[in-house]
Amino acid sequence: MGWLHTLWRRLFGSAQTGGDGVLWAVIECARCHERIPVRIDPRTDLQSEYREPGETGPWYTLHKEVMGNRCYTLIHLYLEFGQQRNVTAQQVSGGQLLSLGPEKPEDI
Numbered sequence: 114m115g116w117l118h119t120l121w122r123r124l125f126g127s128a129q130t131g132g133d134g135v136l137w138a139v140i141e142c143a144r145c146h147e148r149i150p151v152r153i154d155p156r157t158d159l160q161s162e163y164r165e166p167g168e169t170g171p172w173y174t175l176h177k178e179v180m181g182n183r184c185y186t187l188i189h190l191y192l193e194f195g196q197q198r199n200v201t202a203q204q205v206s207g208g209q210l211l212s213l214g215p216e217k218p219e220d221i
């Protein structure tokens with residue numbers, strides 16, 4: 114766990130505060146089954162689709178490319194969000210989404 118914690122700090126810096134709208138996704142690589150935590154900050158990572166009220170479709174979308182440490186499989190994470198920045202759809206290629214929520218995963 115020690116080295117992982119160090120790596121974690123290197124990847125995500127000191128911004129480890131939860132409860133400020135940050136989401137954590139845990140993705141499992143389809144090839145080597147490594148579990149990869151992904152930090153999502155809705156304030157900076159989301160892309161607005163510039164919807165008008167009443168329009169259908171996602172209000173925000175998120176694209177992230179994730180690579181683990183064990184292999185070079187590139188995993189694409191795609192999320193759709195509604196007007197309240199709630200997740201309305203999800204799609205992962207190259208892996209699968211194990212969990213998504215505000216809690217930072219502790220024991221990966």
Ligand SMILES: [Zn+2]
Binds near residue numbers: 143183
């Ligand atoms: Zn892998």
